[in-house]
Amino acid sequence: MTLETQQSLPSGPSRPSRPSWSLTSKAPAIGTRDLIIPTEIIEFPVCLMRWKDKGEDGLASELEVVDEFRTFVRPTWRPTLSEFCTELTGITQVCLKWIQAPLFPEMLAQLHQFLMKNELLDEHGQSLATVPFDVRDFVVKQCFISKVRVPSWLQGDILDVRTLVLKHLTLLHPPDKSKTKKQNSKRVGVFSAATVLRTFVVLMGLVTQPWASATRRTMNIAAQLKALDLSEFAGREHSGIDDARNITRVLAALARKGTPLQPNTPIQPLRRWPWMGPRRGEILEENLII
Secondary structure: OOOEEOOOOOOOOOEEOOEEEEEOEOOOOOOOOOOOOOOEEEEEEEEEEEEOOOOOOOEEOOEEEEEEEEEEOOOOOOOOOOHHHHHHHOOOHHHHHHOOOOOHHHHHHHHHHHHHHOOOEOOOOOEOEEOEOOHHHHHHHHHHHOOOOOOHHHOOEEEOHHHHHHHHHHHHOOOOOOOOHHHHHHHOHHHOHHHEEOOOOOOOEOEEEOOOOOOOOEEOHHHHHHHOOOOOOOOOOOOHHHHHHHHHHHHHHHHHOOOOOOOOEEOOOOOOOOOEOOOOOOEOHHHOOO
């Protein structure tokens, strides 16, 4: 997931110069439209971005990466990684054991220290940032599995980068009302099948343990880069940290184009799925849809 912090931003090319953090997390898609299952986070990367061209008026339009946080996370519900997960992400069981990856609650403590070090939490512990779209579901699920509350600094509204890119493209290429949705899709090349990730849902940074394949169509990071006329994806696709770094490129490009980087999706920390029992950490196996 890509997470960026900033003040409420006005439209136009200039923005208040405040620290911004880009946290990216990636996960394979978990299933079809109706598939609802537990998902465990196994990688949690963050890229911190700041506005670098602050003027006398306190406004800026150039974002740059100034710090990173990255750790693998040991799963507990299904501690053994699937072969599919390893092939997709490059993360192996030996890797998790050898580096003594922290459990999710321990990772939250480390992330909190990182945010404090970079002055990204206010005196009430609230994050000054927006967070990636995928935090909406996967962090909420993981907190339930790990028997912890969703931290206050991971609540609130978040920035779904894919939606932001699609909105930007729509403004550049408004749909022709005389044509069908499919015809308009072909006219704007980035929406075509060649550049859409069909098999997996890229969750922009957080790597989670996959338990099923998916068919949901969404624009992946490589397609976002292409849509913004940026160079190809750098690194390994589906690696959380590489996804995060590439999403920062997308955010920086949108900022240069004057796109307001504002939250567009809410997190629902109290959301519940059918497999969740009455107590935190209780998974109702009979309610799993796999």
